[in-house]
Amino acid sequence: MTASEHALHPGQQLDLTGQSGLTALPTPAYVYELEAVRAAHEQLVAALPHPSTLFYSLKANPHPALVRELARLGCSAEISSRGELHAALQADVAPHRILYSGPGKRDDDVVAAARAGVRWFSVDSPRGLDQVRRAAEATSIPLHSLLRVHAATPLAGRGLAMAGGPTSLGADAEWIEGNPDCFRDGIHGLHLFLGSNFTAEADLIRQFEVAIASARHLYDVLGLPLERLDLGGGFGAPFAQEGTLPSMPNLAKAVADLLDDAIPTWRDGRPEVVFESGRYLVSTCGTLLSQVLDVKESQGTPVVVLESGINHLGGMSGLRRIPWIVPHFDGPAEREPGPGSLVTGPLCSPLDCLAREADVGRLRPGDILRIPNTGAYGLTASLVGFLSHPQPLEIVTDGGRVVSTTRLAMTRETLDPAVTLANMEVT
The missing domain is CATH 3.20.20.10 (Alanine racemase)
Structure with missing residues (x-):
């Protein structure tokens, strides 16, 4: 589902428990409480x-x-x-x-x-x-x-x-x-x-x-x-x-x-x-909600592709500038146990890996995973410009009720060359 298929309004009560509550929300989304x-x-x-x-x-x-x-x-x-x-x-x-x-x-x-x-x-x-x-x-x-x-x-x-x-x-x-x-x-x-x-x-x-x-x-x-x-x-x-x-x-x-x-x-x-x-x-105020886009197998390993990768979470880890994160994924409540999965985002890069051998059970496209404790060093510490995917919504709640909903956007400005050159020091 996409954000355009949902509507959030101030005062709305969010349900972040269970797939029925999660699938009723726009994703990808950061929720800050x-x-x-x-x-x-x-x-x-x-x-x-x-x-x-x-x-x-x-x-x-x-x-x-x-x-x-x-x-x-x-x-x-x-x-x-x-x-x-x-x-x-x-x-x-x-x-x-x-x-x-x-x-x-x-x-x-x-x-x-x-x-x-x-x-x-x-x-x-x-x-x-x-x-x-x-x-x-x-x-x-x-x-x-x-x-x-x-x-x-x-x-x-x-x-x-x-x-x-x-x-x-x-x-x-x-x-x-x-x-x-x-x-x-x-x-x-x-x-x-x-x-x-x-x-x-x-x-x-x-x-x-x-x-x-x-x-x-x-x-x-x-x-x-x-x-x-x-x-x-x-x-x-x-x-x-x-x-x-x-x-x-x-x-x-x-x-x-x-x-x-x-x-x-x-x-x-x-x-x-x-x-x-x-x-x-x-840190503890944030939860990232991300939908499963694809599930497949590669050389005997289950592969789960999410709509959020290092462009939405842990980008500095993806570049190996800091130690790899090992996210916790809270998915469907009723799920069969399965082998450890490779969990990735949608980017065209082998660095777009959120977890290896993750215990996420047997997922299906459309399932929503909930990644907790992502209020710090989440979205704005990630590779938000890579591949130009839309950024997640950022939903602020207070007592579970929606206070605001925004989306971070990158824009390109067209500058006057004369003004730009005047502000440059040419040597």
Whole structure:
């Protein structure tokens, strides 16, 4: 079935249980439940030391309804592009509550963000500091820089480490220590984000221990009164698998104790302590519904072709930039057991593989599979432009009732060649 064969209206109650409920919905579709966003936010805030500020990282999912709900709950926004800036502003995030990060920024993006009301920028080098200074001079707007630090200490755990090896993310701590005069001018805080998607509380505590120790040392090296200490996040969450958010009962006290020892004035807001999270806040709110288009056999292996592949889910995994995902598929309630299946999308590429030897039973074309915990790093982290298939609907619900239905679209603009060339630097 296609989206045009169905109608969704605000207030409609969705039934995501059983094939009868699923086949009555347009597919492919992402369904985001705001109740789950509120529950995740409450759980994370309870696990953080107080006082502290929580930023939502839009890279996890920039859907305006999710960003707006998190802003309403008190989250600030961490962005890394002009597009994410537009998404945050569209979702009514106050500009002064936005942090613009990322290892490379164009001059005009920094100026545009400043003129839109953004005041805080995370930078990775002396050039980044100078870029923010020049933007402040060009706009006559006071701007603040967080210096992102790349710690040399490698971290253990099952997450995605951002410390220890060469990286574009941050300035090496040794570089800062050896050349403090290159970094002092214009710094208003430090930014240490050492890893991502740690599901074990002990691993999270260890990364914050390293971050806080590095911050304390660099406070002494730079000799500056810093306004903000951004400790990043790394809070893990299930992805495309059944599961619940990890609990962190000891995290708040452990991090508070570390801060008390290293920077005791933090309890008075000097500096303001900041945390960031993307996947923990929105992962469990999302469900991807995808129809079976074809079922066949190849060299004795059942092959299930879905209408969603790496263009809709896990595109970065499909490119093998990050470990392969192993999605959980919840299909027809009554199904015969069958051998493990190769589950693919509809793309003309052998990389378009969502799972191997998946336990999906014996499926038929027209069946709908439900892939849970896909609210983070789903659609916008995928190869949305490859082969130009229509994008899934994105259906936002609250208590199971439809709040909004939208579809992401890619468009091509025709530009005036004279204007385009005037904006290009020709050497």
